[in-house]
Amino acid sequence: MASRIRIRAQLKDDYCEVKALMRHPMETGMRKDQSGAAIPANFIEDVQVLHNDVVVVQAYWGAAVSANPFLGVRFKGGAQGDIVKVVWRDNQGDSGSGETTIR
Amino acid sequence: MGNLDPLGLTRRSFVAVSSALFVVAALPQKIWAAALRPETAFQATTLEATFEALGGAPTVSDGIVFSTPDIAENGAVVPVRIEIDTSVLSDVSKIYVIVEKNPNPLAAVFQVPPNTQPYAETRVKVAQTGNLYAVAEANGQLYMMQRETKVTLGGCGG
Amino acid sequence: MHKGFIRGISVVLIGLWSAMLFSETDGVFDEYRAMLGDDNPAIFVIFDGEEIWFTPAGPKSASLEQCDLGLGPGVVEGAYAQLPRYFADVDRVQDVEARLEHCMTQLQGLTPAEVHGKPYSLRGDLGTELEALVAWIADQSSGLAIAPMQAHAKERATYELGERLFYYRAGPHDFSCATCHEQAGRRIRLQTLPNLTTHQGAAEAYSSWPAYRISQGIVRTMGWRMRDCMRQQRMPELIMGSEATVALQTYLAVNGAGAPMAAPGLKR
Numbered sequence: 152m153a154s155r156i157r158i159r160a161q162l163k164d165d166y167c168e169v170k171a172l173m174r175h176p177m178e179t180g181m182r183k184d185q186s187g188a189a190i191p192a193n194f195i196e197d198v199q200v201l202h203n204d205v206v207v208v209q210a211y212w213g214a215a216v217s218a219n220p221f222l223g224v225r226f227k228g229g230a231q232g233d234i235v236k237v238v239w240r241d242n243q244g245d246s247g248s249g250e251t252t253i254r
Numbered sequence: 255m256g257n258l259d260p261l262g263l264t265r266r267s268f269v270a271v272s273s274a275l276f277v278v279a280a281l282p283q284k285i286w287a288a289a290l291r292p293e294t295a296f297q298a299t300t301l302e303a304t305f306e307a308l309g310g311a312p313t314v315s316d317g318i319v320f321s322t323p324d325i326a327e328n329g330a331v332v333p334v335r336i337e338i339d340t341s342v343l344s345d346v347s348k349i350y351v352i353v354e355k356n357p358n359p360l361a362a363v364f365q366v367p368p369n370t371q372p373y374a375e376t377r378v379k380v381a382q383t384g385n386l387y388a389v390a391e392a393n394g395q396l397y398m399m400q401r402e403t404k405v406t407l408g409g410c411g412g
Numbered sequence: 413m414h415k416g417f418i419r420g421i422s423v424v425l426i427g428l429w430s431a432m433l434f435s436e437t438d439g440v441f442d443e444y445r446a447m448l449g450d451d452n453p454a455i456f457v458i459f460d461g462e463e464i465w466f467t468p469a470g471p472k473s474a475s476l477e478q479c480d481l482g483l484g485p486g487v488v489e490g491a492y493a494q495l496p497r498y499f500a501d502v503d504r505v506q507d508v509e510a511r512l513e514h515c516m517t518q519l520q521g522l523t524p525a526e527v528h529g530k531p532y533s534l535r536g537d538l539g540t541e542l543e544a545l546v547a548w549i550a551d552q553s554s555g556l557a558i559a560p561m562q563a564h565a566k567e568r569a570t571y572e573l574g575e576r577l578f579y580y581r582a583g584p585h586d587f588s589c590a591t592c593h594e595q596a597g598r599r600i601r602l603q604t605l606p607n608l609t610t611h612q613g614a615a616e617a618y619s620s621w622p623a624y625r626i627s628q629g630i631v632r633t634m635g636w637r638m639r640d641c642m643r644q645q646r647m648p649e650l651i652m653g654s655e656a657t658v659a660l661q662t663y664l665a666v667n668g669a670g671a672p673m674a675a676p677g678l679k680r
Binding site for chain 3: 321322323324325326327328330331332333335377406407
Binding site: 166170179181196197206207208209210211212213214215216217218220221222223224225226227228 | 286288291292296330331332333335353356357358360361362363364365366367369370371373374375376377378379
């Protein structure tokens, strides 16, 4: 099963820039399908960015974050080759994660 | 910034306190503990109620560099970027993204420990033309910057 | 690595060419598009498409690995850029969707009804297999010059048919494609209407489809785009893989020939 997260981590000036794209419908629960039934809310609630297993960003999201959400953060102290990991969990209990090495 | 206060120092003997501090100092750096999800704020349906749930009305600060497009080609995906000018606003530990005219204005919360730059970039749904707010929390105080983003109706194509 | 080198040069060329191209259009959405950058959710659909290509399916339990998109069985890199083109095994000119339909029926044993039954995603869907395949196949031509084959008599006849259809007025509004797409500097609300009769306009359109469509959250193909234009003109349905859609796409591709493919794009 293909990864549901695309992460890039790059060293810039004095910080490491992380850009992550996640695959998730981020349904608000307010839309209706073809038959008129409401599509249940299904959105990422919790996102963590970890550097060498230490949490460097903790994010909480509502359904107003766009579908296939994007996240950009910056942290200090990263070095080339270090591992950056992004982990998410949604309101239905599903989760996803991905990692990359810092360039 | 390690949070040593919850040791709850009351009337302990000097020796006990010293020992406790010594042990704490010898521990590996305490893992930063993020605050819990502000569920009440996420459930708020007005800007005022959202601010109240976050701790009160923020004061405007130009230490918050808030970027949003003047006009969004589609309201389903509106890129936003928040940077903090730390020479103006230091110790920012939380950033909130608020879209005033959404059914629930609070869209996202970003919490950072001291060695993470207070910076966040994401994409949010904007239901209609209106104000977006970037709110930063530093030392328990709330600051904000607002920007209006217009949302267009599509033509065809594109 | 050879591929990486070509990609690298392509990115530079696309950047330069795009800068040239967009300077004359309205700048209203420049800031919006710049802030989105190149983080395009189409990447996930591309991965899906690649997986589908190599996954056995249908009564014959075969993958699409032997599918000939014009450069030989299984050759995907560069194939999209040379479509639409004539295929001897069916004696007609086909676009990528018509060709995939052919491969799915021939190699995998699916019936035309099965392949054709749901040509495009409906509102709220998460994407079809065909859309994912087209996304991946188009990505395999990213950076390469649009170069639809025009050597065969039927290929040239298809272009001429496309041009005729482009100017053909019909439907309750008496519209043709040219009604909206024959002049420069026109728009509907804030959407610029490219002049598809010129190289620049046609290139801009043809190179950026298939595209991840933000308003729908899925990848849509050039064939879908044409079909939706027809729908908006209140014309009859433009059937996927039909002679008419292949002709119109050929018209665009030939007009835009030479410009680099930049698909999947990212659109509203």
